[in-house]
Amino acid sequence: MSRDDQGSEGGEGDQVLVAEFALGLLDAGEHERAGRRIAAHPLLRRDYRLWRLRLGALDHEFAETAPPADLFHRIEARLFPAPAAARGGFWQSLGFWRGVAAACFAVAVIAVGVDLAPRPPLTGPELVAALEAEGSNVKFVAFYDQAAGTVRLAALSGAAVPDKDFELWAIQGKNAPVSMGVVPVSGKVDMPMPATVKQTFGAGTVLAVTLEQKGGSPTGAPQGPIVASGTATAI
Amino acid sequence: MSQSTADIADLIARTALKDRAAFRDLYGRTSAKLFGVTLRILRDRGEAEEALQEVYVKIWQRADRYAAGGYSPISWLVAVARNHSLDVLRARRPLADDIDVALDIADSGPDPEAAAIGKGERGRIDECLGELEGDKAEAVRGAYLDGFSYDELAARFNVPLNTMRTWLRRSLIKLRECLSA
Numbered sequence: 001m002s003r004d005d006q007g008s009e010g011g012e013g014d015q016v017l018v019a020e021f022a023l024g025l026l027d028a029g030e031h032e033r034a035g036r037r038i039a040a041h042p043l044l045r046r047d048y049r050l051w052r053l054r055l056g057a058l059d060h061e062f063a064e065t066a067p068p069a070d071l072f073h074r075i076e077a078r079l080f081p082a083p084a085a086a087r088g089g090f091w092q093s094l095g096f097w098r099g100v101a102a103a104c105f106a107v108a109v110i111a112v113g114v115d116l117a118p119r120p121p122l123t124g125p126e127l128v129a130a131l132e133a134e135g136s137n138v139k140f141v142a143f144y145d146q147a148a149g150t151v152r153l154a155a156l157s158g159a160a161v162p163d164k165d166f167e168l169w170a171i172q173g174k175n176a177p178v179s180m181g182v183v184p185v186s187g188k189v190d191m192p193m194p195a196t197v198k199q200t201f202g203a204g205t206v207l208a209v210t211l212e213q214k215g216g217s218p219t220g221a222p223q224g225p226i227v228a229s230g231t232a233t234a235i
Numbered sequence: 236m237s238q239s240t241a242d243i244a245d246l247i248a249r250t251a252l253k254d255r256a257a258f259r260d261l262y263g264r265t266s267a268k269l270f271g272v273t274l275r276i277l278r279d280r281g282e283a284e285e286a287l288q289e290v291y292v293k294i295w296q297r298a299d300r301y302a303a304g305g306y307s308p309i310s311w312l313v314a315v316a317r318n319h320s321l322d323v324l325r326a327r328r329p330l331a332d333d334i335d336v337a338l339d340i341a342d343s344g345p346d347p348e349a350a351a352i353g354k355g356e357r358g359r360i361d362e363c364l365g366e367l368e369g370d371k372a373e374a375v376r377g378a379y380l381d382g383f384s385y386d387e388l389a390a391r392f393n394v395p396l397n398t399m400r401t402w403l404r405r406s407l408i409k410l411r412e413c414l415s416a
Contacts, residue, residue, distance in 0.1 A: 056307070056310035
């Protein structure tokens with residue numbers, strides 16, 4: 001007799017079939033046919049439920065093991081390929097950065113406008129970024145000095161936080177943020193660019209400032225909240 | 236239902252409503268357990284990581300199916316991870332001989348309806364496995380926890396494949412009687 005969805009259900013053969021299905025002992029074709037048969041028959045469904053409930057009591061024997069730290073990011077990238085803005089996932093979220101950058105662009109033009117006095121002939125695109133974030137009074141303007149290979153950072157507003165430091169990061173595409181060092185919250189400073197950042201720095205690179213423990217993040221990855229960020233834009 | 240069980244049920248419900256923050260929390264609270272499942276069954280870290288990604292993609296897509304059924308939320312999640320891992324294993328195993336696997340379907344038999352939801356909710360499994368001979372209980376556990384096939388079980392217990400099939404099936408009938416008693 002066929003094991004497909006015909007014949008009466010509930011005999012010993014079916015009982016074994018349901019148990020084998022629940023344990024996962026059947027091969028692909030059998031498993032698929034058994035699944036259809038069980039789905040079609042309420043009594044078999046009930047039997048399957050019994051197995052599931054009882055066998056579930058063994059679940060505590062699966063030992064917990066932490067998956068790699070970036071795995072959730074990979075899952076989000078699969079599920080939300082466009083601008084992903086899952087709350088808390090902003091470090092991984094390109095959409096977040098683009099959104100912040102767009103909001104900052106107008107500020108960049110205004111802030112930089114006052115400084116657009118005569119300049120030497122351009123050797124490449126001039127890049128600027130305005131760094132700010134909602135809910136934060138910390139604001140910077142950044143200029144890219146291609147010849148010197150530095151980013152000049154000018155603090156526009158904000159105050160130092162006791163026992164904390166501000167740290168500058170460069171984010172290129174989907175890469176992890178690269179630290180450019182701790183920055184003062186007043187005056188101007190020229191930040192040398194790490195070689196990895198320099199190679200690909202250009203319009204679209206995001207600069208961000210986070211609040212970190214004294215001396216900067218100990219892990220090489222940002223730990224604290226973003227207090228300002230913006231995208232490098234050609235002018 | 237314990238507080239953390241209720242919390243996980245709530246996170247699944249919110250995930251079903253496409254709440255990404257809830258999904259993230261759910262991942263944070265349950266991924267170590269589900270990684271334990273994919274790792275134990277697949278026995279390969281890379282494959283287990285890949286499987287875990289697919290498991291959470293399924294959870295995101297199918298969270299609305301967690302509802303009736305009375306499973307605890309963590310059991311439901313473990314089942315998603317376990318079933319997916321077994322699918323991965325099955326996809327690379329040769330097909331068994333259908334004739335060998337085929338079973339008679341009796342025209343009449345004990346009515347499972349009366350027996351299906353027997354006494355006790357959980358915890359009977361250890362008691363009932365205890366009533367099986369040692370090797371047979373181990374084989375059932377190996378199938379459930381490690382995803383061993385009949386072939387692998389036969390090799391592990393050093394018996395011919397058909398012998399393993401015969402005595403495991405007898406054990407399952409006995410186990411079912413005990414579980415639904």
